[in-house]
Structure formats: C-alpha cells, structure tokens
Amino acid sequence: MLASKIHQEFANKILQFIASNDNFLISSHMNSDGDAIASALAIHMLLTCLNKKSALIFHDQKIDKRFDYLNGFKNIIPYKKELDLSEHLPKGKIENAIILDVPGYGRLGDVAEILPPKDHLIKIDHHPLEDEMGIIDWVDVDASSSTVMVHEIIEAAGITIDLPMAEAIFSGIVYDTGRFSFSNTTARDLYVCSKMVVIGVKPSDITNRIFFENSFSALKIIGKGLCSLENYLDGAVNVVYLAHEDMQKNNQSEIEELANYSVAIRGGMVGLFIREIEKGFHKVSFRSHSNVDVNKVAKAFDGGGHARAAGCRIDGKKEDIISRIIAEIQKQM
Numbered sequence: 001m002l003a004s005k006i007h008q009e010f011a012n013k014i015l016q017f018i019a020s021n022d023n024f025l026i027s028s029h030m031n032s033d034g035d036a037i038a039s040a041l042a043i044h045m046l047l048t049c050l051n052k053k054s055a056l057i058f059h060d061q062k063i064d065k066r067f068d069y070l071n072g073f074k075n076i077i078p079y080k081k082e083l084d085l086s087e088h089l090p091k092g093k094i095e096n097a098i099i100l101d102v103p104g105y106g107r108l109g110d111v112a113e114i115l116p117p118k119d120h121l122i123k124i125d126h127h128p129l130e131d132e133m134g135i136i137d138w139v140d141v142d143a144s145s146s147t148v149m150v151h152e153i154i155e156a157a158g159i160t161i162d163l164p165m166a167e168a169i170f171s172g173i174v175y176d177t178g179r180f181s182f183s184n185t186t187a188r189d190l191y192v193c194s195k196m197v198v199i200g201v202k203p204s205d206i207t208n209r210i211f212f213e214n215s216f217s218a219l220k221i222i223g224k225g226l227c228s229l230e231n232y233l234d235g236a237v238n239v240v241y242l243a244h245e246d247m248q249k250n251n252q253s254e255i256e257e258l259a260n261y262s263v264a265i266r267g268g269m270v271g272l273f274i275r276e277i278e279k280g281f282h283k284v285s286f287r288s289h290s291n292v293d294v295n296k297v298a299k300a301f302d303g304g305g306h307a308r309a310a311g312c313r314i315d316g317k318k319e320d321i322i323s324r325i326i327a328e329i330q331k332q333m
C-alpha cells in the first residue's frame with residue numbers, strides 16, 4: 001500500500017543486484033544523522049537475512065551515540081587508512097557497495113576512497129541528485145527519508161520484519177520527519193511507522209532517546225542559543241548564534257534542535273542556526289517555512305541538503321557571514 005509502481009521497480013532491481021552479488025560496503029554521509037545511521041543499519045540487517053556479507057564503514061570517527069540502541073550500531077567502523085575487514089568480509093575485500101542518503105561524492109568523506117567501480121555500486125537517496133554514482137541510483141526527492149525507501153526494499157524482499165529492523169525503520173523516519181512535523185511527512189511515513197508499532201516499536205521510547213534526553217549542560221546551551229535570537233528583513237529571517245566558547249563542552253547533536261527553533265517564530269520564513277565550531281569557522285543549519293529553497297542557499301556556500309532543511313560550513317566573522325547568507329536568501333524573495 002502507498003508504494004508506487006516506480007518504487008517497486010527500483011526495489012526489485014536492487015534486490016536482483018543484491019542476489020547476484022556479495023561482500024558489500026554499506027556507507028552514508030559525513031556527520032551521519034539518524035536517517036543515515038538507521039537506513040544503513042536496516043540495509044545491513046536485510047543483507048544479513050539474505051545471507052550476504054557486509055561491512056558498515058562511515059567517514060566519522062564518532063557516530064552519534066543517541067542511536068546506540070539500534071541493532072548493529074556497534075558494527076559501524078570509523079574509516080581509517082588500511083582497514084582490516086577480514087572479520088566482516090571474506091578475504092577482507094569490498095566487492096560491491098550500497099550507499100545511502102548521499103547526493104554526491106563530496107558528502108562521503110574518506111569513504112569515497114574505498115568505493116568499488118560504478119557498476120558494483122547502488123545508491124539510495126532522497127536529496128536532489130548531485131552525482132550519479134552507481135549502476136542503480138534510486139533517488140526519490142519526495143521520500144521523507146532514505147530509511148522509508150529501504151523499507152520498500154525490505155517489503156519487496158518479502159521477509160518478515162522483526163523488532164530490531166522495525167526499530168531502525170521507525171527511527172530513521174521519525175528522525176528525518178522531525179517526529180512527523182516537517183513538511184516532508186507523508187501518509188506513507190505514518191503508514192509504515194504504524195506497521196512498525198504493530199511489530200512492537202515503542203514510539204515514546206524512541207522519540208525520548210532521540211529528542212528528549214539531553215545533558216544538563218546541553219539544555220542550558222540551548223537556552224543560551226534561544227537568548228541569542230536576532231531578526232533580519234523585518235522578521236523574515238531569524239538567527240540563532242553560538243560562539244566557540246559555548247560549543248566546546250557540547251555534543252553537537254544535543255543542540256541541533258536549535259535549528260528547528262530558528263524557524264519556529266510567527267512570520268519567520270527562514271531560520272539560521274550558526275555555530276562557531278572552530279575559531280572563525282562556522283557550521284550553519286538552514287530551515288525554511290516558506291518558498292525559499294535553502295538547498296539553493298546552502299549550495300552557494302558549497303553545502304546542500306533539501307529545499308526546507310540544509311546546511312553548510314563558512315569561514316569568517318559572524319556579521320559577515322550573516323550578511324552574505326541574507327544576500328543569498330534575498331535573491332529568492
């Protein structure tokens with residue numbers, strides 16, 4: 001139900017590819033988020049069910065611990081040079097790859113170094129396409145998440161979804177839809193997640209773990225971020241800013257909710273959450289509650305994402321950065 005014919009065609013092609021190959025690398029984007037982690041783990045579980053070997057290798061040296069309840073989380077290997085994969089793959093050799101939630105090579109980080117040839121790679125993603133990367137590139141920009149796409153493949157495989165798999169599917173979808181509050185949320189997400197609840201997923205347990213278990217210090221910093229709010233263009237653009245001093249003590253993932261608050265203001269069209277991750281070097285998250293396509297704005301600074309949520313990294317002073325970004329936003333107003 002609710003899966004279109006085109007989804008089924010892609011899902012079947014991907015299953016054929018899996019059936020006729022083995023020894024997979026599974027990876028996702030740098031600074032992996034809930035969808036990246038959950039979709040990769042769900043594919044890992046599917047491959048295991050299909051008696052295929054796979055190794056989960058991510059660029060990040062630290063994987064977001066909020067998702068450590070997911071089955072297979074501890075199998076994720078941080079990339080390093082001269083990886084020994086003999087524990088995961090026979091002869092330790094990557095022959096094929098499934099890459100998830102990645103629009104182009106630039107987002108893969110160091111994992112780009114270990115990709116098999118194009119005809120041994122498939123990509124599953126919901127961002128606007130940057131690079132065609134494989135023999136199959138299944139890109140569905142209408143999908144809320146890569147995880148909901150992986151669910152289609154699991155369905156097409158006809159396997160029974162167990163609780164660990166259901167938890168991964170629910171987690172990836174609930175994360176990328178902002179617990180069903182973002183504009184990308186569809187009937188398909190709610191339908192799939194309701195099935196996962198029937199299987200045994202406890203929605204409150206998962207949403208609490210992902211969204212409502214912050215450290216004391218992180219919550220204080222969220223307060224500080226909210227106090228920093230400034231508005232521009234008569235309130236159309238709102239900015240949350242945290243300086244370097246406030247960042248050091250905090251796990252970045254614990255304060256990312258500030259991005260959503262930056263646009264949770266009546267009359268606000270675009271929100272920016274800017275944090276100084278190194279002296280003079282900033283990470284920017286964009287949120288849009290309007291027709292402003294923040295993927296385009298982020299692209300102007302070599303970032304990217306989706307029309308309503310995107311990010312980039314920029315060098316410079318706070319005031320400079322804000323005025324450069326606002327000039328870019330104004331091009332669309």
Ligand SMILES: [Mn+2]
Nearest residue numbers: 035101145146
């Ligand atoms: Mn995603």
